[in-house]
Amino acid sequence: xxxxxxxPSDSTRDRPTEQFGRSQSTAPGPRxxxxxIIGRELRTLVRTRTFFILTLAFAAVVLGISSVSGSxxxxxxxxxVDLLTPLELLVPVVAIAFGYRAILGDAERGxxxxxxxxxxxxxxxxxxxxxxxxxxxxxxIVAPLVVTVLLVFVAEEEGRxxxxxxxxxxxPILFGRFIVLTILFALTxxxxxxxxxxxxSGTRSAIALSVVALVVLLVGFDLALVYGFSAGSxxxxxxxxxxxxxxxxxxxxxxxxxxIVVASGTGPAAASPIASLVSLVVWTATSLGIATWVLNR
Numbered sequence: 001x002x003x004x005x006x007x008p009s010d011s012t013r014d015r016p017t018e019q020f021g022r023s024q025s026t027a028p029g030p031r032x033x034x035x036x037i038i039g040r041e042l043r044t045l046v047r048t049r050t051f052f053i054l055t056l057a058f059a060a061v062v063l064g065i066s067s068v069s070g071s072x073x074x075x076x077x078x079x080x081v082d083l084l085t086p087l088e089l090l091v092p093v094v095a096i097a098f099g100y101r102a103i104l105g106d107a108e109r110g111x112x113x114x115x116x117x118x119x120x121x122x123x124x125x126x127x128x129x130x131x132x133x134x135x136x137x138x139x140x141i142v143a144p145l146v147v148t149v150l151l152v153f154v155a156e157e158e159g160r161x162x163x164x165x166x167x168x169x170x171x172p173i174l175f176g177r178f179i180v181l182t183i184l185f186a187l188t189x190x191x192x193x194x195x196x197x198x199x200x201s202g203t204r205s206a207i208a209l210s211v212v213a214l215v216v217l218l219v220g221f222d223l224a225l226v227y228g229f230s231a232g233s234x235x236x237x238x239x240x241x242x243x244x245x246x247x248x249x250x251x252x253x254x255x256x257x258x259x260i261v262v263a264s265g266t267g268p269a270a271a272s273p274i275a276s277l278v279s280l281v282v283w284t285a286t287s288l289g290i291a292t293w294v295l296n297r
Contacts, residue, residue, distance in 0.1 A: 033120045034128045041102070041132020051098065055140035058094055061086060062144040063151075072148070072155045075170035077260065079152050080178040083145075084255055087182060088248060091141065092189045092217050098137045099193030100210040102129045103291060104200055112295070122295035126288055130194055134187055141186050145179050174259040181258065185251040188280045189217065191287035192247075198291035221246030240272045247283050250276035 045051045065086055066072050071079040103126070106112045115125055149172060192213060200206040225242055228234040234242045243249040253271020261270060 033115070033118055034124050037125065037128030038132040038135075041129060042135060045098075045133070045136035051136060051140070054094055054097055055143075058090060058140055059144040059147075061090060062148060066148045066151060072151045076149070076152050076172050076175040077170050079148060080175050080255070080259055083148070084178075084252070088252060089218060091182060091186050092214055092248070094140060095137055095186050095189035096193045096196075096210050096214060098140075099130075099133050099190045100196050100206050101203065102133055102194055103197040103295070104203070104206055105197075108202075123292045125295060126194065126198070126291045130191065130288060133194070134190055137186055137190055138183060141182065142179060145175075145182065149175055149179075174262065177258045178255055181251060181254050184277075184280050185247065188247050188284045188287075191284040192217075195287040195290040195294075198294040217246070217248055222249060225249065240269050241275050243271055244275035244279040247280060250279045 062083060065082055066079055069082045071082040103112070106115075106129075112125070152175070153172070193210065196206060196209050196213060200209055225234065225239075225246065228242065229239060240253070243253050250271065254273060254276045256270035257273050257276075
């Protein structure tokens with residue numbers, strides 16, 4: 001629904017009046033408009049070279065790390081361990097890039113004003129933008145991870161392929177959990193990016209606020225948690241719950257708890273799974289709620 005680059009080849013869009021049926025005698029219903037918004041978002045992603053380049057770059061990094069490190073020969077868990085730290089950095093960057101101008105672009109072109117003349121709420125507009133961008137983002141992130149699973153299946157050393165539910169055994173199920181948690185993390189950061197796109201008033205402020213958001217997500221929260229723990233404000237017993245306050249720490253802890261510690265069979269609790277999942281849901285819902293509130297003003 002919103003173009004993200006200014007070149008004619010990338011920003012060519014259907015006219016809002018034609019796309020939403022303004023010339024028709026009967027106005028389209030909310031469901032039709034919601035589907036239209038999602039479809040326009042997907043067309044925007046396909047037409048914009050920036051997103052295509054981001055997708056290729058992300059895939060190259062993921063597949064490059066898996067191949068160069070040799071972890072694909074070691075199994076599923078060694079591969080996800082090697083990928084965890086790079087994805088902690090790459091997923092937020094890609095998610096912010098996919099969403100930081102999603103609503104801003106429509107506001108600058110006046111498309112939001114056109115939408116408000118139809119029976120569609122701000123919540124539905126935000127939902128359509130979010131779903132459309134999420135489909136593109138998850139395609140970019142999940143596809144390389146699925147290819148990585150296939151590489152492990154083909155290349156892992158003989159005798160390593162033992163599938164069982166008990167601890168200490170490598171399994172594609174564990175990598176599947178890693179993919180699901182990465183999806184949840186990506187959707188959370190995308191929601192934050194959508195909120196940024198609704199709050200800002202221009203491209204420069206969108207870029208500036210996106211950089212601040214990345215710094216806070218990637219560094220700020222972790223530093224605050226380290227400081228709180230070292231100062232005694234966060235006790236040993238409450239640390240696993242405090243880690244859930246940060247989307248990044250929640251994601252990291254969930255991966256350790258559900259994929260890494262389970263495989264090894266031993267180790268201290270890395271996170272509270274319930275608190276971490278709740279944190280991701282709250283961050284997502286709050287961010288989309290902020291975007292909706294801004295559009296309602």
